[in-house]
Amino acid sequence: MFVKLEGRDCLVVGAGRVGQSKIASLLAAGASIRVVAPRATRQVAAWASANSVRWVARPFEPADLDGAFLAIAATSSSDLNELVFRECRGRGVLCNVVDDPARCDFYYPAVVRRGELQIAVSTDGHSPALAQRLRRELEEQFGPEYGPWVESIGNARRMLFASRLDPQNRRRLVKRLASRESFEAATRRNPAPRHMKRRKR
Numbered sequence: 001m002f003v004k005l006e007g008r009d010c011l012v013v014g015a016g017r018v019g020q021s022k023i024a025s026l027l028a029a030g031a032s033i034r035v036v037a038p039r040a041t042r043q044v045a046a047w048a049s050a051n052s053v054r055w056v057a058r059p060f061e062p063a064d065l066d067g068a069f070l071a072i073a074a075t076s077s078s079d080l081n082e083l084v085f086r087e088c089r090g091r092g093v094l095c096n097v098v099d100d101p102a103r104c105d106f107y108y109p110a111v112v113r114r115g116e117l118q119i120a121v122s123t124d125g126h127s128p129a130l131a132q133r134l135r136r137e138l139e140e141q142f143g144p145e146y147g148p149w150v151e152s153i154g155n156a157r158r159m160l161f162a163s164r165l166d167p168q169n170r171r172r173l174v175k176r177l178a179s180r181e182s183f184e185a186a187t188r189r190n191p192a193p194r195h196m197k198r199r200k201r
Contacts, residue, residue: 002118006030009067013060013084014074015040018098022072025108027052034068036060037075062087070094070106101125110135115147116154149186153177 010026012019015037023044026033033053035044040055048055056064060080065071071093073084085103088095097103101124109120110131119138121131156177160170176182 002120005069007032008069009034011036011064011068011071012074013037013064013071013080014076014098015044015055016074016076017041019072019074020044022074022096022098022108023047023053026072028113034064036064060084065091065093068093070096073097073103112138112142114142114144115150117142117146117150145187146183149183152186153182 005026006029008031010031010033012023012026012033012035015023015035016039019035019037020041020043023033023035027047035048035053035055036058037044037055038057038059040048040057044053044055047053060075060083062083065084065087068091071084071088073081073095075081081097081100081103085095085097087093088105094105095103096106096108101107104125107122107125109122110128111121112119112135119135119142121134121138123131157174160173163170165173
């Protein structure tokens with residue numbers, strides 16, 4: 001399941017190296033991010049200075065979860081992480097305690113992004129290292145040329161649905177848009193710049 005996080009209130013408890021990586025992913029999704037931690041990495045502090053995140057420089061309080069859609073517990077204290085998890089459960093807030101699959105309502109997948117195309121790999125928290133390896137392999141397989149192609153498919157699909165074609169004919173054309181032949185024809189017309197081409201194995 002892909003959840004639209006743009007504009008949603010997301011809380012990150014902890015602003016160390018691990019918390020920083022989770023904050024970066026939320027920023028990429030367009031979330032509205034509050035960070036609660038007495039101290040923060042230089043990068044998190046820089047994001048706060050640029051108003052990309054709101055950093056509250058103090059220990060976590062349960063009221064910090066008010067209005068939150070989801071929360072990330074990324075501290076070095078198992079007791080504090082447990083507290084965040086319990087408070088989330090009591091409030092119906094989705095929670096992810098980093099490196100603790102039993103206390104995760106959702107997982108961070110390893111994601112390949114090619115424009116609007118996103119390919120996510122998850123191991124349900126069993127092996128993030130494996131997920132990252134598979135992501136790297138998928139990045140080799142699905143190069144940057146997929147981004148513009150997917151965008152062109154979306155534009156053509158909207159035009160088809162705005163037309164008066166009968167549904168059966170429209171379904172046939174929509175499937176053709178996503179075919180391997182369509183991709184190869186599009187990349188022949190608009191080849192990716194040399195510096196963007198996939199690396200050879």
